[in-house]
Amino acid sequence: MKRTLSDYSSLRAAEYNDSQINAAWLDTRQQSFREKLSLSALGSRYLLGAKGTGKTHLLRYFSLKVALKRNSYDLKISLNELGAISIYLRLPNDLSKFDHLGRDQGKIIFKVYFELLILRSTFDLIDNICSESNINDSAVCEVAEKYFNKKFENVSYILEYINNQANNIDEALKYSILYDDDSNIKNITIINNIIFRTKEFFNSLSEDFFNYNVVYLFDEFENVNNDYKKIINEFVRMGEPGYFFRIAGRKESAVTSQTLNEKNKDGNEFILIDLDVIYNQNSKQAKELRLFILDFVEKHLRLIASDNSKIDVEKIFGTDEDFSKYLNNDYSISKEKNMKLYNYIKNSFIRALPISKKISAEIFSILSNGVDSLLFLKLNIIRFLKSKKINENNLLSLAAKVNFEYKSYLELGSKEKSYYTALNHYKSDIMSQLYYMENPQRVPLYYGFETLCQLTSYNPRNVLNVLYKIENQLKFNNKDFFSEDYICFEAQSRGFREAAKHFFNEDTSYGSISMQAKQAIEKIGSYLQAARFSLKIPESSPLAISFAEADLDENCNKIFKACIEFSLLQNIGKRNDRNLTNKQNIKVRLNPMLSPLWYLPAVYRGDLSLSNKLVNLMFSQSNMDEFDKELKQVKVKWNTILNKKNIIVDPIKEDSPKQGELF
Template sequence: MINPFNITKAVDYTDEELNKFWVDFPIEKGFKGIIKPTSEMPMIILGSKGSGKTHIMKHFSFSMQHIRWKENILNGIIEDGYFGVYLRCSGLNGFKFNGRGESEETWQDIFSYYLELWLSQLLLNNIIKLIENTDVRINEHVIALEILDLFDTKDLPISIKSLTHLSKYLNDLQKEIDYAINNRAFTNVKISENIKILTSPGKLIFGMPEVFSKEVKELKDVKFLYLLDEYENFTPNQQKYFNTLIRERKNPTCFKIGAKRYGIRTFETLSAGEEIKIGSEFEEFDLDDIFRNQNKIYSEFIKNICIKRLENAGIEIKSDELSSKFEKSDDDEFLREISKKEKKHLKQLSAKLVKVVDKVMLENIIKNISFEKDVFLERVNVLLFYREWNKNSNLLKASEEIKLSCIEYFNFKNTGRHHSVIDKHKRDIIDTLYRENSQKIPTYAGFENLIKISNGIPRHFLITMKHIFRWNEFYDVNIFDTKNENKISVDSQLNALADTTNWFIEDSRHPGKDGNKIKECIFRLCDYLRELRFSDTPPECSISTISIQTKVLPKEISEIIDFLEQYSYLIKLDTGRRDKNKNSRNETFQINGLLASEWELSISRRGIVDLNFLEIKDIFFPDNEDVYKKFIYSTKSKYNAPFGNGKITISLFD
């Protein structure tokens, strides 16, 4: 069986496959209501790598319109209200337009002309295809002459009498530029001396839609939608040119620009460096925000994607059955198992107590803390005891009070100290028990958890599913066979998450030494948070979220945190947090779900760890590795018994 999740990138699909695998966002009007393809207001569409941005933008292209509407393409375009012209900016190889003895201004002129020719060809070729597949009748010669009139020179071929001829002519002009650039190293002639710019910026991009709107009656009320994807491949100067087009937009033309979250290099225009203004000249839409802030809708979206993939692989499964195919952790069974074995948490507590109390007191304390009827409550007792120890309480008295509180909670489930701890730390305590008993933490398994771990990035979920199928093939388990009740095991899910995490770390890695440094930073942060979560006295529950006062950070650390956020190592949360000691708001970040699963952190958002300046420096920019090791040692001493105190042995009779 072919893995239904093998392909996870839109660029690896044909247009027919993209249409076959298309899943709309489950809200009124779907992605069309979000992207607004007929709106006159230009839009910049941002999204993390793997957010589905390319698939969404390609959906609004003419090639996809043609596939959707087939023989009714003309009526379809009229109903859609737009005619999509899609360009992947990476295909333009924008970085070749620099250096080689030419000034930035010259390159800007050459690039703008080149892009003008490219977009014009795409539009022309789409129009030609429309005419070939419909009964639209136009006077191609008249239209060709009107378009040629958009050029600044009259010295043009007189043989151009059709749109096909015109497209070929534009392609020849583009090839002349390519030839001049590619052969610069072999000639003594400057590129600018070999190229004649025959039209002004925007003349063709705006002028051709005006001609078609006027001369093709079926298109007179249709918006001509330029979709520029992977905008991050343009240099700042190249983006300045297109920002200028956004500012000077004319009907019936509109723009949708797609970029990764770090891809907008400038908002400046060629108009004396003035910037295009959000709200008045363009609107911005962040796919990550909508996916992360609308959890239920995003979950439904991912479920629909999953079902669509399975259906196209010949696997029929109902929406309400999908979740049941994923095995979840059985915490009750685990607790029953360890209750019959040696209590690792009591053994560890005894090993720490023996250094500070005599044998008689040790036995009395362990007797008070032990609770044979419920190993989970027994572990709660241990946590409460560590807290009292950290406060320098009378240890024997503290253990007696904890014993009474435990019995009372067991019998009456009252709202005392046990209730408070369990309400906040239940998941942490169970995960700690898994870890103390040398077992994998299975918390991350389950369909809903896999969606949560994807952090609003569909590709992360798809790649996890890809590896799940691979692991089940390895175990020779047919998980979606309707004749059996096989489930995707917890082990398969955890193995798949580990594989996906390794892929993510490498895929998002910055090249060179800086990449290694940034990777070390996120690793150190995850190590630190894991030390906190599994310490004797965790400072917060469900640890995976940090709060940072970013305004006081030096440039080097700010750049690292920006990179980690832009590449989704860190997920920036909407609401900041007020600094406890200062009247300022900190920025809050959660560890990416894949990293959280690898480092055994929580995937929930509850407790927030405040990092002060020195802690941030030691994690993100230590002077050397020894500084970080000392910082971790200090952290362990602070949150683990005996809490950095060199106490003398205490006797029962002291």
């Protein structure tokens, strides 16, 4: 029976056992993750990043419990590797249960419960060390007696006691919620800051611990509501010497500075670490990131390979030469198979010009003179339509100018800068239009290792998602990653699309706010698709938009923030407003993982500016009809050849795929 990726890995590191965490770990070649975590550094850190950036894997891998397992429970080696006594705790997602007690009492009981969770993880680690390393735990029990006022026979009894205390709180909450009985709440044992005494327990075990700080690793900070985050932040602020924190979570849900009293300050009480910077495609690390994904894919494919032969990841995904053979169409006009496309482009152009058909045909004849490629024909049409000061009196001369520049490019290549630049801008979008016109019923084509890097934004979870979906497509045809010289492009394309569906429909389900965010993304996707498949394709590659964040009303801003938090949109900085010199607009792009749903590009270049009205319609919970109306007007603008008041214009019929065909 063939081995599959799903047998050995998961999209979520939370589902891995400790052995899998060790086996699947991979840092960048610059050890970026280790540096960001920096367990030996003094002070606390918040590690914030988008979904799938490796937060859970990072914290678990560098926890002492997991390190001991990979180092055969050698304390000295493990502590030296980590530089700290690191204790991992995944924050549960049911902490809203304390809200029933009211704000003040809820905070008090949450603090007790939270400390118990930390102590549970601490003594679970100590119990593990004692049992695996045959260390006597009597000294630990003596220290525990001092803080809990209770004698314990061994560490297991301490763990049992802590679990009972946590269970008592759960029971008290149940009676309070179901029966309005708060009597058990009053009997809860209050513990206070024992988490800042745990070093004593470790020191009592072995002198190997003496020179190391305790670092608590808290995962999934987004699971905690803001009131309770303040309590965790208070721990950061009031932390005693030798005790520090590494707290990981999503950016938009992070509240790092607020405490119960004074504010924490970045650079003083903590350091804010942006994990997304590791994956910044525009950074100097881009080449290294590519190598990281190369290593990442190879490591996972090695898990299912039948032998130890070399795995050439880039070759497995196919080359441009392989793709040309698969496509079997250079879109030459002279080829009979392309005459239908040629005639469609020609007739659509002639019909759309609001002048006599004779002159329209003459203009087309000039634009197509000497052209034997549908790619260059479409580019000539775009350059003609985008000519400055175009009007009914200069159409022939402008067409001649465009054709002259085309022929100059054939002779001079990149030295004909204007045409060369336009070709680089529009080639990908034109090829997508041509492919769809030729194959309207087929899946959008996405292939190659480079595309894997671009669509996934180098995000390990996204990469695994794509690999899983490609593997499913291969299994359907009784194949695997190694059955042929490279993965067939249809399997890759379907895999990319299925991964996009999973990312959008299943990996972003967090209640009503996520549904509202996805509705906004559907509008944005439709808008970008209309741009890419318009006659006058925008110079910017249709993937990014910009707008004034201040233009968003309160509800729209909430949905916009959710789009960022759920990684549906990616914040890529700011840009100067094109109309107001002193104003900057926020710039975001659709997560490229979603590109296959709307047949969009894998990378962005530039951005499309949105009006106040349009951006609020996009992020509004309702107004779908009004958005459709606005989008229709935008489509008319992008597909209009001439737009003069005295000329009636019929926009060219759209060639864009319908959304229903892609989902």
